[in-house]
Amino acid sequence: MNILRLTYNRLLPGIAVLLIAGFFLSAVPAEAQPVRISVSNDSLRAGQLFDVFIVFEGSRDFDSIIFPDSSAYSDPFEYIGSSIGLNAQQHDSLRTRLQFFGSENDTLSGLFALGIRDADTLLFELPDVAIHFRSSLAEQEELRPLKPIFSFGMSLLPWIIGFLLVTALLVAGYYIKKRYFPPKPEGEPEAAFEPPPPFINPADYLSDEIAALRGMLRNSEPDDDTFYVRLGDAIRAYFERVYGFPALEQTTREVSRDLKSRRIDTELLNETSALLQECDMVKFAKTERDNAAMLADLNRLEQLARKYSMHDSRLLMQLRLEHERKYKTAEDAAAKKGGKAP
Numbered sequence: 001m002n003i004l005r006l007t008y009n010r011l012l013p014g015i016a017v018l019l020i021a022g023f024f025l026s027a028v029p030a031e032a033q034p035v036r037i038s039v040s041n042d043s044l045r046a047g048q049l050f051d052v053f054i055v056f057e058g059s060r061d062f063d064s065i066i067f068p069d070s071s072a073y074s075d076p077f078e079y080i081g082s083s084i085g086l087n088a089q090q091h092d093s094l095r096t097r098l099q100f101f102g103s104e105n106d107t108l109s110g111l112f113a114l115g116i117r118d119a120d121t122l123l124f125e126l127p128d129v130a131i132h133f134r135s136s137l138a139e140q141e142e143l144r145p146l147k148p149i150f151s152f153g154m155s156l157l158p159w160i161i162g163f164l165l166v167t168a169l170l171v172a173g174y175y176i177k178k179r180y181f182p183p184k185p186e187g188e189p190e191a192a193f194e195p196p197p198p199f200i201n202p203a204d205y206l207s208d209e210i211a212a213l214r215g216m217l218r219n220s221e222p223d224d225d226t227f228y229v230r231l232g233d234a235i236r237a238y239f240e241r242v243y244g245f246p247a248l249e250q251t252t253r254e255v256s257r258d259l260k261s262r263r264i265d266t267e268l269l270n271e272t273s274a275l276l277q278e279c280d281m282v283k284f285a286k287t288e289r290d291n292a293a294m295l296a297d298l299n300r301l302e303q304l305a306r307k308y309s310m311h312d313s314r315l316l317m318q319l320r321l322e323h324e325r326k327y328k329t330a331e332d333a334a335a336k337k338g339g340k341a342p
Contacts, residue, residue, distance in 0.1 A: 034056060034058030034061075034115075034124065035054065035057070035058075035124040036054075036055050036057070036126075037052065037053065037054050037055075037111065037129060038052075039051065040053070042132060043131075043132040043134040044100040044131055045100075045135060046102065046135070048099070048100050049098070050097075050098060050100060051095055051096065051098075052095075052096045053093060053095055054067055054068070054113065054126065055087055055091050056091060056092045056093070056094075056115070057091045061115070061117065062116055062122075063117050065092060067084065067094040068094070068096070068126075069082075073096075076100060077098045077100060077106075078099040079096070080098060080099055081097050082094060082095060082096040082097065083095050100131065103133060106131045107129065109129075111125075112124060196323075196327030199320050199324070201316060201319075202237075202238050202241035202319070203308060203316060205237065205238065206235075206237075206238045206305050206308070210298065210305060213298055214298060217294055217298065224282055224289045224290075225286075228278070228283060228294075228297075229279070229283055231297065231298070232276055232279035234301070235276060236248045236250070238305075239255065239259065242316070243262055245258045252273065252276040255273075259272070265311055268307055268311060271304060271307075272304060275297065275301060
């Protein structure tokens with residue numbers, strides 16, 4: 001018995017010291033918590049705005065601090081905005097504006113702040129904040145709305161009404177304009193008078209081609225194939241313009257046949273056919289001709305051109321009269337409409 005009493009007396013002081021030390025150690029974290037949270041209202045109606053204040057009293061001991069952002073809040077708390085500043089004691093604080101969309105009591109939980117110092121990051125969990133739902137129907141559970149109706153900060157109804165009114169006015173204006181103010185019919189624009197194209201005498205055209213070929217011989221040594229192709233086309237173009245058959249697309253035999261059917265002078269027909277055949281020999285048989293031969297054939301064509309003018313003088317005069325008669329009608333029509341004929 002004495003031994004037990006002696007042992008108890010020796011252990012009692014040590015147990016007391018351990019209990020006192022444990023008490024103080026457990027109290028240190030609560031006293032050392034540098035972050036605190038509070039709300040502007042602990043009793044809220046549905047749709048009511050309120051503020052959450054988070055004060056970091058030990059912010060000067062850290063290089064930087066991180067407060068909760070919008071992602072820290074979820075239903076039934078809608079994040080509106082936040083601002084950082086200093087409170088009256090010059091401590092860093094965060095003011096967060098939230099809107100409550102609950103229909104029963106709830107808890108604002110899961111919030112924390114971070115303190116960064118050198119390479120260390122300390123996490124400070126914030127205590128939960130109880131939010132009480134305040135309603136005149138709070139005690140009548142069976143009369144609670146299944147889906148609460150909330151008042152938002154901005155109503156869209158005036159904008160919708162205004163849009164509908166503007167649309168109705170525009171539709172009414174369009175109908176009135178179309179019904180009572182139809183567009184005036186526009187008359188067909190009068191075609192501007194265009195002077196008739198000048199009459200091109202086929203004989204003059206042939207003379208111009210002869211002059212051009214003569215210039216080729218005078219200024220250079222043209223390729224005989226090119227020279228004779230152009231010479232033959234000049235003859236064909238003359239007959240196509242005067243007699244109206246597609247001489248440019250026909251062979252020499254077909255051209256001779258059509259000229260014969262139109263009772264052209266036999267001697268003139270034979271000379272024309274002979275010259276066209278020489279052109280074909282150079283073009284298809286590759287017969288070589290020098291400048292002297294080219295000049296001789298060009299002189300033959302010039303003589304034929306004078307014979308064509310004398311033989312077809314009546315036809316050439318008739319072509320001119322038909323051209324003038326054709327465009328005389330257009331001039332008279334323009335004069336009746338007020339157009340100015342040349």
